Amino acid sequence: MTVPLPDWEPHYARRASRMRASEIRELLKLLEQPGIISFAGGIPDPALFPVAAAREAYAAALSSPERAGAALQYSVSEGNLALREWIAGSMASLGVACTPDNIVITNGSQQGIEFLGKLLLSPGDTALATAPTYLGALQAFSACEPRYDELRPEDGNRTAPSYRDAAQAAGSEVKLAYVVPDFANPTGETLTLAARQRLLDLARELDIPVIEDAAYAALRFEGESVPPLQALDIRHTGSIDRSRVIYCGTFSKTLTPGLRTGWVCAAAPVVRRLVLIKQAADLNAPAINQMVMLEIARSVYESQVARARGHYALSATPSSVFAQVARARGHYRAKRDAMLAALANYMPEGCTWTTPEGGLFVWVTLPDGIDAAALLQRAVAEAKVAFVPGGAFFTGGTGANTMRLSYSLPGIDSIGEGIRRLAALIGEQKG
Amino acid sequence: MTVPLPDWEPHYARRASRMRASEIRELLKLLEQPGIISFAGGIPDPALFPVAAAREAYAAALSSPERAGAALQYSVSEGNLALREWIAGSMASLGVACTPDNIVITNGSQQGIEFLGKLLLSPGDTALATAPTYLGALQAFSACEPRYDELRPEDGNRTAPSYRDAAQAAGSEVKLAYVVPDFANPTGETLTLAARQRLLDLARELDIPVIEDAAYAALRFEGESVPPLQALDIRHTGSIDRSRVIYCGTFSKTLTPGLRTGWVCAAAPVVRRLVLIKQAADLNAPAINQMVMLEIARSVYESQVARARGHYALSATPSSVFAQVARARGHYRAKRDAMLAALANYMPEGCTWTTPEGGLFVWVTLPDGIDAAALLQRAVAEAKVAFVPGGAFFTGGTGANTMRLSYSLPGIDSIGEGIRRLAALIGEQKG
Numbered sequence: 001m002t003v004p005l006p007d008w009e010p011h012y013a014r015r016a017s018r019m020r021a022s023e024i025r026e027l028l029k030l031l032e033q034p035g036i037i038s039f040a041g042g043i044p045d046p047a048l049f050p051v052a053a054a055r056e057a058y059a060a061a062l063s064s065p066e067r068a069g070a071a072l073q074y075s076v077s078e079g080n081l082a083l084r085e086w087i088a089g090s091m092a093s094l095g096v097a098c099t100p101d102n103i104v105i106t107n108g109s110q111q112g113i114e115f116l117g118k119l120l121l122s123p124g125d126t127a128l129a130t131a132p133t134y135l136g137a138l139q140a141f142s143a144c145e146p147r148y149d150e151l152r153p154e155d156g157n158r159t160a161p162s163y164r165d166a167a168q169a170a171g172s173e174v175k176l177a178y179v180v181p182d183f184a185n186p187t188g189e190t191l192t193l194a195a196r197q198r199l200l201d202l203a204r205e206l207d208i209p210v211i212e213d214a215a216y217a218a219l220r221f222e223g224e225s226v227p228p229l230q231a232l233d234i235r236h237t238g239s240i241d242r243s244r245v246i247y248c249g250t251f252s253k254t255l256t257p258g259l260r261t262g263w264v265c266a267a268a269p270v271v272r273r274l275v276l277i278k279q280a281a282d283l284n285a286p287a288i289n290q291m292v293m294l295e296i297a298r299s300v301y302e303s304q305v306a307r308a309r310g311h312y313a314l315s316a317t318p319s320s321v322f323a324q325v326a327r328a329r330g331h332y333r334a335k336r337d338a339m340l341a342a343l344a345n346y347m348p349e350g351c352t353w354t355t356p357e358g359g360l361f362v363w364v365t366l367p368d369g370i371d372a373a374a375l376l377q378r379a380v381a382e383a384k385v386a387f388v389p390g391g392a393f394f395t396g397g398t399g400a401n402t403m404r405l406s407y408s409l410p411g412i413d414s415i416g417e418g419i420r421r422l423a424a425l426i427g428e429q430k431g
Numbered sequence: 432m433t434v435p436l437p438d439w440e441p442h443y444a445r446r447a448s449r450m451r452a453s454e455i456r457e458l459l460k461l462l463e464q465p466g467i468i469s470f471a472g473g474i475p476d477p478a479l480f481p482v483a484a485a486r487e488a489y490a491a492a493l494s495s496p497e498r499a500g501a502a503l504q505y506s507v508s509e510g511n512l513a514l515r516e517w518i519a520g521s522m523a524s525l526g527v528a529c530t531p532d533n534i535v536i537t538n539g540s541q542q543g544i545e546f547l548g549k550l551l552l553s554p555g556d557t558a559l560a561t562a563p564t565y566l567g568a569l570q571a572f573s574a575c576e577p578r579y580d581e582l583r584p585e586d587g588n589r590t591a592p593s594y595r596d597a598a599q600a601a602g603s604e605v606k607l608a609y610v611v612p613d614f615a616n617p618t619g620e621t622l623t624l625a626a627r628q629r630l631l632d633l634a635r636e637l638d639i640p641v642i643e644d645a646a647y648a649a650l651r652f653e654g655e656s657v658p659p660l661q662a663l664d665i666r667h668t669g670s671i672d673r674s675r676v677i678y679c680g681t682f683s684k685t686l687t688p689g690l691r692t693g694w695v696c697a698a699a700p701v702v703r704r705l706v707l708i709k710q711a712a713d714l715n716a717p718a719i720n721q722m723v724m725l726e727i728a729r730s731v732y733e734s735q736v737a738r739a740r741g742h743y744a745l746s747a748t749p750s751s752v753f754a755q756v757a758r759a760r761g762h763y764r765a766k767r768d769a770m771l772a773a774l775a776n777y778m779p780e781g782c783t784w785t786t787p788e789g790g791l792f793v794w795v796t797l798p799d800g801i802d803a804a805a806l807l808q809r810a811v812a813e814a815k816v817a818f819v820p821g822g823a824f825f826t827g828g829t830g831a832n833t834m835r836l837s838y839s840l841p842g843i844d845s846i847g848e849g850i851r852r853l854a855a856l857i858g859e860q861k862g
Contacts, residue, residue, distance in 0.1 A: 005673060008700050011606070011640060013553040013575065019707045046500035051493055054503060058489035062482055069477035072485060072689035107538065107713035114712050118574060122444040139711040143549060144444065175442070209442060242436060258503035260717045269439050276450045280570040281545050281712070282538035286691045289717055 015123075018142040037418035038386040039405040042185065042360050048328050049256050050296050057295035061288050071288040077279040078271070079105025079263070080290035086297055087249070087263050095231030096247065098240045102265050104274045105285045109215050109250040109262040113178075114140035115277045116211055116246060116264070120176050121146045126167040128177040132363075132393030132402070134185045134213060137178055147172050148395045151179065153195040160205035177203055177210045181229055182217040183359025186393045186404040190357055193226050200233055203244055209270075210245045218254045218325050220358035221333035230265065241267045253360070254325050255296055259289040300324035332360065335407040335415060342419035348427040353405075360408040363390070365401060370429050372403040383421035446554075449573040468849035469817040473616065473791050473837040479759050480687050481727050488726035492719050502719040508710040509702070510536025510694070511721035517728055518680070522696050526662030527678065529671045533696050535705045536716045540646050540681040540693040544609075545571035546708045547642055547677060547695070551607050552577045557598040559608040563794075563824030563833070565616045565644060568609055578603050579826045582610065584626040591636035608634055608641045612660055613648040614790025617824045617835040621788055624657050631664055634675055640701075641676045649685045649756050651789035652764035661696065672698045684791070685756050686727055690720040731755035763791065766838040766846060773850035779858040784836075791839040794821070796832060801860050803834040814852035 061071040078084070084100035091098050106112040113136070121127060121144035128151040129137070138148075147170055149163055157163075167174045179199065181191040191199070203210045212229045230245040237243050243266075250262035264274055278284065300323060339362055343353055350367035366372060372389035379385045390402025407415055492502040509515070515531035522529050537543040544567070552558060552575035559582040560568070569579075578601055580594055588594075598605045610630065612622040622630070634641045643660045661676040668674050674697075681693035695705055709715070731754060770793055774784055781798035797803060803820035810816045821833025838846055 006675065006698070008698065008704075011551060012704070013549065013551055013556070013606075015553070016550055016704065019704070019711065043505050046496075046504055049499060049503040051496065051499040051503070054499070055490065055493040058493070059486065062486040062489065065477075065482065068480060068482040068485070072480040072482070072687040073477055074474050074683075074688045107717075110711075111713040118444065119447055120442060120444055122446070125444070136711070136714070143708070143711060175444075244437065252505075256503040257505045258718045260713060260715070267437070267439065273439075273443070273447065273450070276570075277574070280450065280541075280567070280574060282542040282691060283567070284691070286538075286717060286720055287689045289720065 015143050015145055018145055019139075036380065036384050036386050037410050037414045037421075039407065039410070039418060040386040040388050041409050042388075042404070042406040043408060044253055044257060044328075044360075045331065045408055048324075048331060049258075050300050050324060053296045053299045054256070054292060057292040057299075058288070060295065061291045071291055073287060075284045075287040075290070077104075077284050078275045079103070079285055080287070080294065083290050083294040083297075084263075086294055087265070090297075091247070091249075091265050095227050096234060096240060096265060098265060101268045102240050102271055104264050104271050104278060105290060106248075106262045106264055106274075106278070107260040107282070107285055108252055108257065109213060109248040110136055110140065111260075111281075112248040112262055112264040112274075113137050113211065113213065114143075115274050115281070116176070116248075117141040117144045117146075118277055119270070119273055120209065122175075124170075124172050125175040126163075126170070126172045128163065128174060128208075129395075130179060130184070131395065132186050132390060132399055133178065134180055135392055137213065138393075138395060141178070146175075149174070151177055151199070153179065153191050153199040154189070157198060157202050160202055163202075163206060174206050174208055176208050177206075178213065179210065179229070180213040180215065182214065182226070183219060183356050183361070185215065185359075186361055186388070186390065187363040188354045188356030188359055188361040189363070190223075190226065193232075196226065196229050196232055200229060200236070200245075208244070212245055212247045214247055214249050216253055216359035219329060219332060219360070221329050221336065223357040240265070241269075243267060246270060251293055251297065254328055255293070255300065259286075259293050261285065261289055261293040329358070332358075332408060335410075335412060336362070338412045338415040339405065339407040339419060342416045343423075346420045346423035348423060348430055350430065351426065360406050362405045362407065364403050364405060366403070366426060367430055368401055370426065371400050373400070375403075375425065375429065379422055379425055383425050385418045385422045385425075387422070446574050446576055449576055450570075467811065467815050467817050468841050468845045468852075470836040470838065470841070470849060471817040471819050472840050473819075473835070474839060475684055475688060475759075475791075476762065476839055479755075479762060480689075481731050481755060484727045484730045485687070485723060488723040488730075489719070491726065492722045502722055504718060506715045506718040506721070508535075508715050509706045510534070510716055511718070511725065514692075514721050514725040514728075515694075517725055518694050518696070521728075522678070522680075526658050527665060527671060527696060529696055532699045533671050533702055535695050535702050535709060536721060537679075537693045537695055537705075537709070538691040538713070538716055539683055539688065540644060540679040541567050541571065542691075542712075543679040543693055543695040543705075544568050544642065544644065545574075546705050546712070547607070547679075548572040548575045548577075549708055550701070550704055551640065553606075555601075555603050556606040557594075557601070557603045559594065559605060559639075560826075561610060561615070562826065563617050563821060563830055564609065565611055566823055568644065569824075569826060572609070577606075580605070582608055582630070584610065584622050584630040585620070588629060588633050591633055594633075594637060605637050605639055607639050608637075609644065610641070610660070611644040611646065613645065613657070614650060614787050614792070616646065616790075617792055617819070617821065618794040619785045619787030619790055619792040620794070621654075621657065624663075627657065627660050627663055631660060631667065631676075639675070643676055643678045645678055645680050647684055647790035650760060650763060650791070652760050652767065654788040671696070672700075674698060677701060682724055682728065685759055686724070686731065690717075690724050692716065692720055692724040760789070763789075763839060766841075766843060767793070769843045769846040770836065770838040770850060773847045774854075777851045777854035779854060779861055781861065782854075782857065791837050793836045793838065795834050795836060797834070797857060798861055799832055801857065802831050804831070806834075806856065806860065810853055810856055814856050816849045816853045816856075818853070
């Protein structure tokens with residue numbers, strides 16, 4: 001007996017209609033072909049992975065029956081205590097004095113962002129975000145069916161009453177602000193101290209939490225560090241448990257994304273809620289990976305915690321610069337320099353781009369009328385160059401003439417050659 | 432300047448009110464003290480963990496720069512292809528012919544269950560489940576704010592119109608059925624073939640998907656295997672892509688829970704949706720753990736896949752019994768026997784309990800009027816014995832006189848002694 005193929009659509013929850021097929025990530029699979037110079041990925045360079053430290057740490061975690069019994073067993077939902085202590089020490093060095101009770105371990109910062117959507121957003125609620133912003137955050141929030149409004153911390157936010165009125169007019173309420181303050185995905189830009197203060201003022205007036213996505217924060221090449229929003233808010237309120245800023249951190253960009261280890265640092269009541277969400281979501285992060293990440297962090301970070309404990313400096317001093325991170329900074333800086341030089345050399349008039357002081361991305365704005373999605377088709381087919389069209393990073397259908405270029409994976413020579421080919425194609429389209 | 436501690440409650444989404452503090456899991460932390468004989472846990476015995484295989488597999492995954500580059504990098508959201516192929520072969524041996532397109536890797540089966548709630552349940556929708564049922568599934572679903580109705584596949588479900596009318600009267604719609612058909616958490620009971628057929632008939636009449644939580648299915652000690660619901664449904668419909676059954680599997684109970692590796696097996700369109708949900712939730716499962724789990728499975732499972740390919744027998748034949756699983760079965764069977772013998776020896780009249788043919792749990796019903804939660808307080812304080820009061824496994828506030836006993840962790844002698852002490856206390860309460 002054969003039954004027709006069922007139609008699953010009517011069975012799905014309402015929120016499923018907001019789960020967009022991520023054309024970008026699907027695209028990425030095609031773009032990472034050999035022979036293509038890809039500026040699309042935005043993933044760390046495996047040349048930087050701490051392979052030896054990882055090998056030793058896994059062997060150590062499985063070296064005795066007792067250790068293995070813990071490494072291969074279920075574990076607590078909040079995460080490994082020693083790892084949370086280490087992270088608390090590392091947060092202290094950024095100006096965020098906190099304890100392990102302020103930390104929950106997540107599967108990368110992506111899971112932290114998704115949990116925060118779940119915790120804070122009812123359907124129809126308003127989330128404030130820059131446009132463009134990190135696509136993964138939009139995907140995570142969208143399952144909660146929010147409305148978005150635009151944050152402009154650098155060029156000038158609207159007033160609190162204006163955001164509030166716009167939400168009210170849509171039958172909504174402003175519930176959170178989300179930002180990537182350092183070397184943002186996708187623009188590479190960093191919020192100035194003044195912009196951070198304005199954003200915190202706005203959040204206080206609106207009485208909303210601020211989600212600080214710090215994925216790239218440790219990868220500064222040059223210029224002066226700006227304190228995390230959370231550190232600035234603690235300066236204002238007196239303590240982490242009085243702060244409205246919720247910090248999402250990760251080891252993915254500095255050490256390795258393969259262990260999927262990130263964290264959320266926040267007021268203790270928020271962390272307790274997130275632990276419940278973690279429990280319902282997947283019980284706990286893999287015990288062995290947490291043990292290993294702690295050992296890797298300890299081994300590559302030059303006893304940074306010991307030095308950080310007790311002095312909560314607001315800016316990253318040379319003494320809190322870690323060996324591994326220093327290596328990553330030098331590595332990506334050279335690649336960024338190659339990309340900026342090639343852009344200056346080859347790009348036709350009418351194109352502009354950002355100058356990131358860190359991170360993995362340059363954001364290019366093409367002359368009006370050039371569609372980056374259409375350009376990508378030709379770039380892959382004719383020039384063997386890939387990038388991510390910028391439109392995906394906007395919620396409102398704008399940004400067709402923008403693109404995100406990542407310099408993290410290609411070699412220095414390929415960066416120059418890829419930009420040369422891409423620029424030639426843009427010149428043709430323009431002309 | 433010091434700001435008062437903020438009240439976070441008004442900031443939370445509506446669904447947060449349904450995220451219950453898991454008293455049980457909090458309790459468990461206290462109960463796993465040394466000196467306590469704990470029947471509370473329900474976690475696998477670390478004596479069974481494949482430590483040597485894990486050690487070798489991690490070393491191999493990090494043995495060359497190329498392998499390490501993949502093991503420590505981001506990876507695809509659907510999961511490692513070779514692992515999905517292996518799982519597809521293993522599903523075939525259970526009567527579920529499928530391809531890797533029918534498999535998505537999740538962080539244990541818990542994450543699969545949570546994703547399915549997200550995919551299928553809008554607020555107010557009705558989920559059918561047995562009472563009692565797995566607490567973790569209730570926690571996962573509850574974030575979607577469902578209504579529950581009771582499934583009784585063994586003693587007789589109500590009619591489809593009755594479930595439909597009850598839902599309608601509550602302004603709701605029946606959207607899914609969830610069951611743990613084999614050696615269920617918490618009762619240890621297994622659905623007969625007839626009960627499975629009745630459940631599938633009901634699901635067809637209601638036109639709803641059935642979530643089959645197979646966490647314990649491989650741990651049968653005795654009696655005849657009953658085919659998975661998914662295999663039975665495929666017999667009826669002709670193929671996995673025509674089946675309404677969604678299977679949640681895991682390596683947690685047979686190999687190790689510490690790598691958090693499970694899977695969902697379902698019709699390809701459902702799997703494509705789950706991949707999107709995985710992407711938004713945490714991008715992907717740890718690449719290294721998936722590589723390692725594949726190697727462990729290969730090394731301990733005696734080339735079971737090769738034999739299974741091509742013949743889709745509906746019952747587990749001796750030739751598809753794996754060495755590691757056979758070891759686990761013998762190990763837990765001896766512990767179950769010890770517990771059943773002690774219950775028969777010591778329990779006062781008026782107590783009844785289940786006789787599990789596999790898995791980790793025995794479910795005890797105490798005489799009416801004995802409150803298991805109150806008993807637990809005394810059991811821990813006076814008898815140094817712990818268990819889980821059964822009420823937590825019910826959605827409706829019933830089950831106060833029930834308790835879940837797990838025999839998985841204590842040694843055989845401790846099992847006898849613990850039951851003796853517990854029975855004495857129950858005898859006192861009764862008398």
